[in-house]
Amino acid sequence: MGGLTEVLGLSLAQIAGLVGVAVLTLCVWRRYFSAISDILGPFVASFTRAWHINRILKGDQNLELIRLHDKHGHFVRIAPDEVSISHPDAIRKVLGASLHKGFWYKVIAFPDGRFQNPMSATDPAIKNELSRHLAPAYTLSNLIQSETSLGETIDLLCGWLDKFSASGAPIDLDKFFTFTTSDVIGEAIFSQPFGFLREGYDIDNTIANAHQQAAYVSIAGFFRWLHVALLSNRFITWLGVTPWGHLINTAMAAIRERQANPDARFDALAHWLRMLKEHPDRMEEYEVRSAAFNAIAAGNETVATALQAFVYYMIRHPDAWTKARAEIDAAGVGNVGGRVVSFADAQKLQYLQACIKEALRIFAPASMGLPRVVGEGGLEIGGRTLPQGTIVSVNIWVVHYSKEIWGDDARVFRPERWLEKDAARLEKWFVPWGFGYASCPRQNIAKIELSKICATVVRDYDFKQVDPKQEWTWKAYFTVVPENWPCKVKKRDQRW
Secondary structure, eight states: OHHHHHHHTOOHHHHHHHHHHHHHHHHHHHHHTSTTTTSOSOTGGGTOTHHHHHHHHHTBHHHHHHHHHHHHOSEEEEETTEEEEOOTTHIIIIISSOOEEOGGGGGGOSSSTTOOOTTTOOSHHHHHHHHTTTGGGGSHHHHGGGHHHHHHHHHHHHHHHHHHHHHOOOBOHHHHHHHHHHHHHHHHHHSOOOSHHHHTSOGGGHHHHHHHHHHHHHHHTTOHHHHHHHTSSHHHHHHTOOTTTHHHHHHHHHHHHHHHOTTSOOOHHHHHHHHHHHOTTTOOHHHHHHHHHHHHHHHHHHHHHHHHHHHHHHHTSHHHHHHHHHHHHHHTOOBSSSSOBOHHHHHTOHHHHHHHHHHHHHTOSBOSOEEEEOOTTOEEETTEEEOTTOEEEEOHHHHHTOHHHHOTTTTSOOGGGGGSTTHHHHGGGOOTTOOGGGSOTTHHHHHHHHHHHHHHHHHHEEEEESSTTOOOEEEESSBEEEEOOOEEEEETTOOO
C-alpha cells in the first residue's frame, strides 16, 4: 500500500476519500438517475441490494412485498436493478415469456459451479435442452406407475397418526409431513425411501439443517462468487464433502446401486439412466446426479408446507373439513397401497380439490420472487416500458393476495371460490408451482401426494391444535416452512 500511495502521490486518507466519493456517486446515480429511479420502494433498496437481503433474513419478504404493493401499486423497486411487479399481466408477460432467468438461479448448480442443470440455467434455450431427457420422468403417466409403492410409504404416516391417536400425545405435523414427503420423493425417484418414517426421527438432523440451508441459498444467489469459493467448487466436489447431509448421501448411494441393478423398478432414476445410456452424446452422468439432488432439495419442504397449510386452515374452518369428509364418504373412494385413497378417486373430489388449491393459494410454499431479465427492446406492461437489462420479478404471494385479481376476500381462506362460475378465469393467476418454461418440473409428484394424503387424512382422522388460539410461526426464505403448532390427532369417530 505504501508503494501505491507513493506512485499516486496520495495519502491513505485521500485514497479512502476518493473511494468514498466513488461509492456515493454510484449510490446517487442509482437512486436518482437510473431508468427506473421513479419507481417507488424502500429508499435503501434504490441503491443497494441490502434491503432485500435483510427482508429475506428476517423471513418476511413475502408479507413485506404485499404491503409495499398495497402502498405503491403494480411496481415496487426492491433493488437498484430489480422491480417487483404485481400487474395482472405479469404472469403472462414476465413468467410466460422466454425471458432469461435472473442471475440468482445460478446458485442451484450441482455438484459445483462448473455444471448447469435445468434450474440453474438462465438461458431458456439451454434450460429446455437440459430438460429434454429429464422432464419425461415426471409425466403423470410415468409417476402413476409407482402409486402402489407411494401409497405404502404414505401408509407409514398413517401408522404414526394411529400411534399418536392412541397415546394422546401431541404430534408435530411439520416434522412428520416432511418425513413423509422426503420418503415419497425417495420412493418416486429411487424406489428407496430415505427412512424417516421408518425410524420416526430426523436422521442426522437432515431436515432441521435444511431450514438453514434454505436461508443460505436465498442469500448466496446474490453472492455467487463467494458461494463458489466456499462450497461450489471442484475441490469440494473432489473431497465428496457436501453440506446437504443424509438426503444427498442416500441419493448418491441409490444412484450407484441402481447402476449396478438395472432390473429394478422403472422409476424416475431408471428413466434418466436409460436416457444416459441411449444418448451419451447428449447427456452426461452429472446431469442425473444433479436432477436427483434438485428433486430432493426442492420437493420435500414445498409439499410438506402445502400439507401443513391444508390441515392448518381446514381445522380453523371446521365446516370445510366436515364438507370435504361428507364428499369423500358419498364418493366411496378406493385405496391403493394400503389404506391410502387412490389418486384417481381423489381427483374426482371437487370440494377437496378446491380446499387443496385454496390452501396453496393462501399459503404458497415458494416465497422468493421469480426474477427474469428484460430483453432487447424492453418490456411493456401496465402502460410502462421497462428498459433492457432490468430484473423483473413476480412474487407468488403478491399475486395470490391481490385484491385486484381475487376480490376483496383475497386474503381469506374460502375454498368455494374454486367452485363458482368465475373459477376458470382465476386459474390463470393460480401459480403455486410457478409458470412458463421455468415452472416446477416435479409438480405432478406434488399433486399426487397432496391428493392422496389430504383425502386420506380427512376421511380417517380429526385434528385440533393443542392451543387453538396459537398462530403458527414460519420464516420465508427460499421456501416458507411453518412450525410450532403442535396438534392432537384422533382416529375418526373416537372421542377426544
